[in-house]
Amino acid sequence: MNKIWLILQREFLIRVKKKSFLVVTILVPLIFPAIIGGLIAVMIREAESAKAETVQVLDESRQFAFESGKKFTFIPLDMSLEQAKKVYGETENFALLYIPAFDINKPEGLTIYTKENPSIEKIGDLERILEERVRDLKLQEYKIDKETLKNLKTNINLKQISISEAGEEKASNSGILYGLGFVLGILIYMFVMVYGIQIMQGVIDEKTSKIVEVIVSSVKPFQLMMGKILGIASVGLLQFGIWIVLITFVTSSVLGYFGLKMPQQQAMEQVSKRVGDDEQVKQAMEMNQPNVQVNELLGHIDQIPFGKIAFFFIFFFLGGYLLYGALFAAVGSAVESMQESQQFQFPITLPLLVGYLGLFLFILRDPHGTVSFWLSIIPFTSPVAMVGRLAFGVPWEEMALSMALLVGGFLFTTWIAGRIYRVGILSTGTKVGYKTMFKWFMMKN
Numbered sequence: 001m002n003k004i005w006l007i008l009q010r011e012f013l014i015r016v017k018k019k020s021f022l023v024v025t026i027l028v029p030l031i032f033p034a035i036i037g038g039l040i041a042v043m044i045r046e047a048e049s050a051k052a053e054t055v056q057v058l059d060e061s062r063q064f065a066f067e068s069g070k071k072f073t074f075i076p077l078d079m080s081l082e083q084a085k086k087v088y089g090e091t092e093n094f095a096l097l098y099i100p101a102f103d104i105n106k107p108e109g110l111t112i113y114t115k116e117n118p119s120i121e122k123i124g125d126l127e128r129i130l131e132e133r134v135r136d137l138k139l140q141e142y143k144i145d146k147e148t149l150k151n152l153k154t155n156i157n158l159k160q161i162s163i164s165e166a167g168e169e170k171a172s173n174s175g176i177l178y179g180l181g182f183v184l185g186i187l188i189y190m191f192v193m194v195y196g197i198q199i200m201q202g203v204i205d206e207k208t209s210k211i212v213e214v215i216v217s218s219v220k221p222f223q224l225m226m227g228k229i230l231g232i233a234s235v236g237l238l239q240f241g242i243w244i245v246l247i248t249f250v251t252s253s254v255l256g257y258f259g260l261k262m263p264q265q266q267a268m269e270q271v272s273k274r275v276g277d278d279e280q281v282k283q284a285m286e287m288n289q290p291n292v293q294v295n296e297l298l299g300h301i302d303q304i305p306f307g308k309i310a311f312f313f314i315f316f317f318l319g320g321y322l323l324y325g326a327l328f329a330a331v332g333s334a335v336e337s338m339q340e341s342q343q344f345q346f347p348i349t350l351p352l353l354v355g356y357l358g359l360f361l362f363i364l365r366d367p368h369g370t371v372s373f374w375l376s377i378i379p380f381t382s383p384v385a386m387v388g389r390l391a392f393g394v395p396w397e398e399m400a401l402s403m404a405l406l407v408g409g410f411l412f413t414t415w416i417a418g419r420i421y422r423v424g425i426l427s428t429g430t431k432v433g434y435k436t437m438f439k440w441f442m443m444k445n
Contacts, residue, residue, distance in 0.1 A: 008230045008231040011231025055097050058079070084096060188320060196325050322414070324349075324413075329421060356384050359385065379405050
């Protein structure tokens with residue numbers, strides 16, 4: 001055990017002391033929000049400074065009256081379609097919109113002519129303008145008043161309350177839980193893949209540099225494999241922990257900044273303190289409905305058991321990493337370059353990919369469904385699948401079963417990988433295939 005600890009320290013310190021580790025660990029959580037914020041700012045500025053596109057309109061139906069706005073300037077034409085095409089061709093205008101006589105119950109034949117392929121956003125904006133006009137024509141034909149139709153429209157916002165087995169009630173929000181499950185599942189998939197490949201690369205480097213021949217003279221191959229896997233896992237946990245602290249700090253700072261700058265919230269707090277009448281408080285809340293929704297959203301976030309989720313996330317990260325890390329180490333010991341390892345990588349990562357795809361196809365859509373249950377129980381898919389279900393609440397018996405099977409899966413893959421590793425780490429100049437690796441596995445000590 002002492003030798004495994006020495007190898008673990010070596011693997012940990014080699015990676016942590018690199019400048020690349022510090023750069024990636026500290027800057028990545030800050031760079032991505034900065035990039036996204038910068039792109040959004042550029043997009044908003046570009047939208048505000050964009051000039052209105054000129055659209056020539058040939059309306060043979062005589063049922064449209066277009067008003068120019070920030071996005072489009074409409075120029076009506078009164079001529080044949082062929083003449084309109086010719087006139088449009090002699091200009092640098094954005095488009096020619098042709099509207100033939102049509103049935104409002106089945107509007108067909110509306111066509112836009114452009115000189116270059118337009119964006120889906122601009123086409124969508126034009127379609128919405130036409131749809132609104134056709135809708136108004138239908139209201140006129142059916143003799144329905146716009147105000148009556150507006151009053152008929154009703155928005156329902158279900159208040160979500162989850163009841164525990166003990167009868168405790170907590171507010172919840174499926175949208176927040178979906179987002180949390182999405183992020184956790186992606187993180188597990190990314191970390192297991194990245195650090196698993198790092199293990200394989202490290203084993204290949206030591207094997208090809210002949211360092212391993214010196215190391216195995218002092219330690220057993222299995223101890224070397226375990227020390228390398230645990231050492232790189234500790235680097236991953238350290239990096240993830242720093243990311244969590246940085247992201248939490250940045251997020252809380254941003255929320256605190258906006259909380260101080262929102263006058264509506266301050267006004268509501270004053271109303272709540274000074275006005276004792278419930279009806280007046282209710283009216284104040286209705287006047288600040290967007291702010292109330294933000295406060296409700298933050299309240300739902302507070303209800304999420306982040307401590308519990310963090311504990312199980314670390315467990316399934318370690319379990320999944322150790323399970324796949326052992327297999328990556330076995331492959332690294334068998335080959336002599338990353339190119340040779342490619343034929344073995346896909347079969348190893350295929351179950352992980354199944355869990356990743358299942359996250360979107362099943363788990364986030366129905367976290368308590370049958371397929372979601374089995375994906376979160378099978379050890380090769382549970383690291384991604386179970387963390388995707390964590391935020392939605394998982395029964396303790398299912399969680400215990402999944403954790404026990406993951407530990408068993410890790411021990412099983414470690415045993416298989418160890419038998420391949422003990423032979424492969426000292427084998428050079430051999431063209432390795434699945435048959436060779438099976439022979440190494442069956443070889444006696």
